[in-house]
Amino acid sequence: MEFRQAGLTGVVCFPGGATGDATADAVAALTRALNDAGIRGALETVPGFDSVFVRYDPLRVSEHGLCRKIKKVYERIGEIRTTCGKTVEIPVCYGGRYGPDLAFVAENAGLTPEEVIRIHCAPDYRIRMIGFLPAFPYLGGLDERIYTPRLETPRAEIPAGSVGIGGTQTGIYPLASPGGWRLIGRTPMRLFDPEKGALYAAGDRIRFVPVGPEVFEGRDP
Amino acid sequence: MSAIVIRKGMFTTVQDGGRTGHAAEGFSVCGASDRRTFTAANLIVGNRPDESTLEFTVDGPTLRFEEDAVVSVCAPDSDPDINGNRVPVWTPLRVQAGDVVCAGRMKYGLRGYLAVKGGIRVPRILGSRATDLRCGIGGLEGRALRNGDVLPVIPCGGREYERVFRRWRILNRLAPMTNEYRTEPVARLLPGPEADRFSREAVGILTSCTYRVSVDSNRMGLRLEGPAVVQGLRTDIPSGGLQEGTIQITSGGTPIVMLADCQTTGGYARIASVIPTDLPALAQLRPGEKLSFRMTDRGAALRAYRLWRMKIGFWERGIGKYADGRSEC
Numbered sequence: 446m447e448f449r450q451a452g453l454t455g456v457v458c459f460p461g462g463a464t465g466d467a468t469a470d471a472v473a474a475l476t477r478a479l480n481d482a483g484i485r486g487a488l489e490t491v492p493g494f495d496s497v498f499v500r501y502d503p504l505r506v507s508e509h510g511l512c513r514k515i516k517k518v519y520e521r522i523g524e525i526r527t528t529c530g531k532t533v534e535i536p537v538c539y540g541g542r543y544g545p546d547l548a549f550v551a552e553n554a555g556l557t558p559e560e561v562i563r564i565h566c567a568p569d570y571r572i573r574m575i576g577f578l579p580a581f582p583y584l585g586g587l588d589e590r591i592y593t594p595r596l597e598t599p600r601a602e603i604p605a606g607s608v609g610i611g612g613t614q615t616g617i618y619p620l621a622s623p624g625g626w627r628l629i630g631r632t633p634m635r636l637f638d639p640e641k642g643a644l645y646a647a648g649d650r651i652r653f654v655p656v657g658p659e660v661f662e663g664r665d666p
Numbered sequence: 667m668s669a670i671v672i673r674k675g676m677f678t679t680v681q682d683g684g685r686t687g688h689a690a691e692g693f694s695v696c697g698a699s700d701r702r703t704f705t706a707a708n709l710i711v712g713n714r715p716d717e718s719t720l721e722f723t724v725d726g727p728t729l730r731f732e733e734d735a736v737v738s739v740c741a742p743d744s745d746p747d748i749n750g751n752r753v754p755v756w757t758p759l760r761v762q763a764g765d766v767v768c769a770g771r772m773k774y775g776l777r778g779y780l781a782v783k784g785g786i787r788v789p790r791i792l793g794s795r796a797t798d799l800r801c802g803i804g805g806l807e808g809r810a811l812r813n814g815d816v817l818p819v820i821p822c823g824g825r826e827y828e829r830v831f832r833r834w835r836i837l838n839r840l841a842p843m844t845n846e847y848r849t850e851p852v853a854r855l856l857p858g859p860e861a862d863r864f865s866r867e868a869v870g871i872l873t874s875c876t877y878r879v880s881v882d883s884n885r886m887g888l889r890l891e892g893p894a895v896v897q898g899l900r901t902d903i904p905s906g907g908l909q910e911g912t913i914q915i916t917s918g919g920t921p922i923v924m925l926a927d928c929q930t931t932g933g934y935a936r937i938a939s940v941i942p943t944d945l946p947a948l949a950q951l952r953p954g955e956k957l958s959f960r961m962t963d964r965g966a967a968l969r970a971y972r973l974w975r976m977k978i979g980f981w982e983r984g985i986g987k988y989a990d991g992r993s994e995c
Binding site (some may be wrong): 449450451452453454455457475488489490491492493494495496497498500503504506574575576577578579580581583619620637639640642643646647 | 688792798802905908909911929936938940964975
């Protein structure tokens with residue numbers, strides 16, 4: 446486990462891992478363990494793609510003391526299990542006005558749009574981390590057959606709920622935002638709740654489920 | 667009771683100490699950009715240090731109070747008035763029913779705070795009253811103030827004002843909460859997680875050159891114009907956690923300083939972090955204004971931070987215990 450200083454009030458832990466999946470497992474396990482342990486002085490634990498960021502109060506715990514405690518928490522983790530967390534189903538209306546780039550993704554891959562949808566829906570995607578926007582999931586596991594380069598010029602506004610592919614990644618925009626991803630569908634689901642927070646957390650999985658456009662009936666376009 | 671927004675000012679939002687505990691879900695902390703001035707504004711009226719206030723930008727709002735209240739206006743500079751009569755900044759002010767309070771106009775500095783005893787009592791979202799402008803939650807309906815808005819506040823009478831004023835007089839003499847604005851601030855830094863990715867020369871550029879605040883700056887961060895710290899080097903990293911004060915170096919080589927509304931994670935190398943006591947000055951810089959950086963050591967940064975926290979603690983003890991929702995008035 447490597448520790449790096451992030452100014453006076455932050456520490457970043459790099460648990461390492463032989464593969465991308467092993468690192469993801471370690472990040473998820475460490476995040477969970479730190480949240481359970483409640484180290485005095487640790488204020489917030491934020492999983493990143495290959496690291497865990499801990500914000501802390503340097504008057505309650507020293508940098509050295511915090512790193513020592515984090516290391517102890519990590520060593521006490523039993524077997525690092527991959528299958529923790531819940532699976533969240535996200536209904537997606539693919540193509541048409543909700544997925545203006547589906548045809549491009551298909552053509553780029555040498556597949557039909559139906560095949561792209563089938564490939565996109567097949568896996569349960571693991572949420573590596575959440576960042577950039579509330580409930581914006583960084584998903585691991587996109588099938589390389591549908592890797593698609595981002596737009597040359599990002600759109601000024603992508604509708605909330607848009608599901609897209611950007612390079613080797615897939616994800617969902619929880620809010621309207623500018624963006625350069627290729628949009629293949631949209632979900633009517635609200636991905637965060639001002640009362641409770643995001644619908645899912647790092648370590649959970651997302652499964653996309655194709656649905657028809659009737660889910661958007663009666664709503665604003 | 668309410669304070670009615672007669673004039674919204676240039677850009678005014680409800681901000682408190684920030685929304686903590688939800689960064690792992692992508693929620694920015696938000697809250698006051700200049701933590702020092704914000705804290706002072708609260709302590710001066712006898713609030714808890716992280717109570718919700720109005721953060722205003724250059725041209726402050728004008729409010730009409732339906733009932734008596736106690737307020738303060740703190741900023742690097744401003745000319746507040748009540749019913750057209752000039753009142754002092756960084757001082758508890760008595761407001762009577764029907765009074766019109768104008769936060770004033772800042773000739774220099776960027777952000778000021780109008781604190782009301784008891785806070786701006788908008789609903790808490792995920793534990794905080796801070797406005798998150800990007801996702802439209804918190805504060806007043808997740809947006810900046812508009813003319814005609816109605817702000818929920820607590821009435822506070824003359825007797826309570828006398829108590830607040832007396833306490834302020836004593837506490838302010840012993841541990842002054844006053845304007846510490848300075849132009850062309852030098853912000854002290856500690857290394858960031860990717861510090862050793864940068865050559866000594868690169869760090870040397872960051873800590874010896876003068877930078878200017880770009881017009882693209884906002885509550886999320888200061889974009890800076892000036893000498894590139896690195897040239898032609900990819901500065902991408904696998905996304906990692908950010909907090910206010912973090913300095914990222916973009917692939918163009920220029921620094922961006924994170925402020926209160928920054929994203930929770932970022933994909934650019936984090937070269938350094940502005941120490942907490944030096945960040946408030948940066949939140950007061952207008953586009954075009956200059957700043958510079960220098961490295962410091964943990965000991966110095968911790969000493970400065972400890973002094974600041976002790977000062978807040980001293981004021982809190984002087985003000986006495988208060989429970990949220992229970993007014994002393």
